Amino acid sequence: MSQTKSNNSAGDLACDVLIVGAGPSGIAAALTLRAAHYDVIVIDKAFFPRDKCCGDGLTTGALRILDELGFDPNSVPNWTVCNDVWLRSPSGREMQFSLPTQGQFAAIAPRIELDNVLVQLARSQGIQVLEGHEFVSIREQTSDHIDVKINSNNNIGTDNQTFRAKFLVASDGMWSPVRKSLGMSTPGYLGEWHAFRQYANNVTGSAKDRLHVWFDKDLLPGYAWSFPLQNGRVNIGFGILRGGKYSVQQMKDLWPNLLARKHISNALGSEVVMEDRHTAWPIPARVTTAALSTGRVLFVGDAACVTDALTGEGIGQALLSGQMSAQAIIAGIGREASVTRNKYEQLIKQNFFADHRMSLTLGTILKSSLGARAALRIANLTPWTRRNFVRWMFEDEPRAALFTPSRWHRNFLRRAGAFQTK
Numbered sequence: 001m002s003q004t005k006s007n008n009s010a011g012d013l014a015c016d017v018l019i020v021g022a023g024p025s026g027i028a029a030a031l032t033l034r035a036a037h038y039d040v041i042v043i044d045k046a047f048f049p050r051d052k053c054c055g056d057g058l059t060t061g062a063l064r065i066l067d068e069l070g071f072d073p074n075s076v077p078n079w080t081v082c083n084d085v086w087l088r089s090p091s092g093r094e095m096q097f098s099l100p101t102q103g104q105f106a107a108i109a110p111r112i113e114l115d116n117v118l119v120q121l122a123r124s125q126g127i128q129v130l131e132g133h134e135f136v137s138i139r140e141q142t143s144d145h146i147d148v149k150i151n152s153n154n155n156i157g158t159d160n161q162t163f164r165a166k167f168l169v170a171s172d173g174m175w176s177p178v179r180k181s182l183g184m185s186t187p188g189y190l191g192e193w194h195a196f197r198q199y200a201n202n203v204t205g206s207a208k209d210r211l212h213v214w215f216d217k218d219l220l221p222g223y224a225w226s227f228p229l230q231n232g233r234v235n236i237g238f239g240i241l242r243g244g245k246y247s248v249q250q251m252k253d254l255w256p257n258l259l260a261r262k263h264i265s266n267a268l269g270s271e272v273v274m275e276d277r278h279t280a281w282p283i284p285a286r287v288t289t290a291a292l293s294t295g296r297v298l299f300v301g302d303a304a305c306v307t308d309a310l311t312g313e314g315i316g317q318a319l320l321s322g323q324m325s326a327q328a329i330i331a332g333i334g335r336e337a338s339v340t341r342n343k344y345e346q347l348i349k350q351n352f353f354a355d356h357r358m359s360l361t362l363g364t365i366l367k368s369s370l371g372a373r374a375a376l377r378i379a380n381l382t383p384w385t386r387r388n389f390v391r392w393m394f395e396d397e398p399r400a401a402l403f404t405p406s407r408w409h410r411n412f413l414r415r416a417g418a419f420q421t422k
Contacts, residue, residue, distance in 0.1 A: 015039040015128075017329060018148055018165035020135045020178055023052070024315055025301030026171030027118040028322030031069045034125050036330050041163065042127060043150060045134035049116035053281035054315070055197060056114075056235045057227055058107045061395040062316030063418035065323065071121060073104070073419055076113045078230045082106040082211040085390055088263060089376045090217040090369040097379075097390035103417025106211065106394050108227045108235065135172065136160065137181050138297075143337075146296040166333065167340065168297045169325050171318075174284045176303035184291050191282030193222070193312045194248045196255060197237025198278035199229075204269030207234050212267055215376070216258075218245055221310075221366035224258055226267060233275075236268070239283070239312045241363070251280060285309040285359075287352050293341040298325040306352055308395075310359035310366075316395060317352070324348060350406070351398070358400035388413055 017033055019026045022044035030040045058066075066073075073079045081104050085097045099105040119129050132153040139147040139162060148163045170178035179185050206212070207226040214224040224238035238258060240246050246254055255278060258264060284290075284305035292304055300306075301318035308317060324347040332340030365371040379389035391413055392399065401407050 012162045012164070013041060014164040015041045016165065016333070017041075017167050017169060017326075018043070018146075018163050019169045019171055020044075020148075021171030021173065021301070021303075022046075022048070022119050022122075022129055022131075023115060023171055023173075023301060023318065024118060025303075025318035025322035025325075026169065027115075027122050028065065028069060028319040029169045029171065029300060029326045030122050030127050030129075030322075031125060032323050032326035033329065034122075034127050036326075038330070038333075040127050041165075042122060042129045043133035043135065043163075044129070044131055045153075047131045048119050049112050052111040052115060053195070053197065053279045054111045055195065055225060055227060055237060055239075055312075056108050056110050056229075057225075057313065057315075058109060059313055059316045059395045060105045060391070060417060062319055063104050063107060065316065065319040067418040069121070069319075070125075071118070073107065073109075075117045075120075076109050078108075078110050078113055078233070080108040080227075080229050082108065082228070084210065085393070086206070086210050086212050087376060088212070088214045088216075089373050090215050090220065091373050092263070093376075094263075095376060095380045095386075097386050097393075099390055099394065100387075100417060103420040105391070105396065105417040108211075108229055110229065110235070135177050135181075138168075138178070141295045166296065167329050167337075169322070169329075170297055170299045170303045171301050171322065172303055174282060174302040174305070176299065178297060179291070179299065179303060182294060182297065184294065189284075190248075191242065192285040192309060193239050193241055193283035193307075194251065194280060195237060195239040195283055195312055196251045196278060196280045197235055198255075199233060199275040200236055200268060200272050201231070201233045201275055202269075202271050202273045203228075203232045203234050204271050205267045207236070207267040208232055208269070210267070214263065215366075215372050216261070217369045220244075220369060220372055221363045224264065226264070234268070236264075237278075241367075244367075248280075252278070283307050283312045283314065285312070285356075287348065288356050292345050292348055296337045296340075298328065298341070298344050300325045304348070306348075308359055308399075309356055310363050310399070313395075320351060321348065324351065350404075354400035354404045355398050358403070362399075 222240040290305040307314035328344035
């Protein structure tokens with residue numbers, strides 16, 4: 001079907017699917033739908049390139065989905081592939097784990113670059129991405145469409161439009177305005193984790209080339225990280241679980257203390273320069289209890305709270321949930337909206353719930369220094385455990401695959417990484 005004007009009023013738009021939010025989950029949904037010849041409009045209140053508070057790390061799962069979507073890593077100026085991971089136990093022992101080299105298994109990409117390239121990829125596939133367009137409210141839902149009021153900010157001024165679609169995909173973040181407009185927000189919700197990061201340049205220590213993860217005793221089950229970028233830059237930060245030793249309000253005061261710790265300052269080098277300002281953000285990780293859909297609306301990414309409860313990683317989960325929302329719409333289009341909702345929730349349960357529960361269990365173990373030390377000691381026992389632990393850590397396979405036989409396959413932990421020919 002081709003895009004047409006709505007009959008509601010001059011200038012209003014109609015499409016098969018309206019996506020609110022042009023982050024990874026929204027673009028993944030848009031590209032998947034477009035590949036199946038659906039008309040898609042993506043709106044975002046921001047103008048790209050825009051930054052997003054993030055650790056910038058991409059796991060194997062995220063990379064494989066990006067590869068499936070036709071993404072070219074060479075289009076990201078600061079794309080950095082990591083083949084080795086250096087972990088520091090609470091005891092102070094440092095361990096090196098090597099990822100396979102057949103394809104990419106871990107990479108770093110600043111979100112200001114990654115998200116912008118994804119938007120451009122969507123446009124190259126004929127998808128309308130409307131920047132400076134903010135969701136206002138849902139005007140009407142019927143048996144066959146949903147009408148959405150949008151506020152557009154352009155050079156002339158501000159005006160309102162109504163967009164009509166068969167479905168709406170809400171990729172609009174943890175405090176989803178779409179969810180709020182439907183009266184589905186959780187009052188006072190602040191996420192399960194909180195993260196804090198800053199960029200640094202002129203890095204001359206080991207962090208210039210190494211991906212470091214530090215499991216300092218006082219941060220458990222959280223951790224600090226330094227992810228290398230190009231030209232001596234790094235993304236460095238830390239994440240803590242809410243209700244842990246430190247409160248969110250203490251994170252700013254803790255930051256200079258972390259940077260001064262010998263193992264971190266040595267990794268950065270004596271000439272390091274901290275860039276601009278530090279930023280912090282909440283991390284929603286409660287997919288098993290979050291509302292995933294209602295009416296003709298599907299929530300994806302942070303709006304569906306799909307972030308990994310163990311590591312706080314969310315880009316791979318966002319991409320996957322976006323893909324699944326599109327798959328559900330494709331499977332249920334032309335039928336009752338409940339068919340699409342049921343399909344989407346089924347896909348999310350199959351692909352997220354067991355892994356979420358496994359992550360919570362592992363997080364309980366890592367809360368104590370003894371548990372974290374024991375886990376890392378076991379991981380470092382043999383070449384086999386080192387090789388497979390790091391693949392498992394970077395989600396080469398579903399974390400709870402042991403308990404979900406439906407996801408077993410012959411090449412378990414033997415598959416190549418992404419972008420083998422790029």
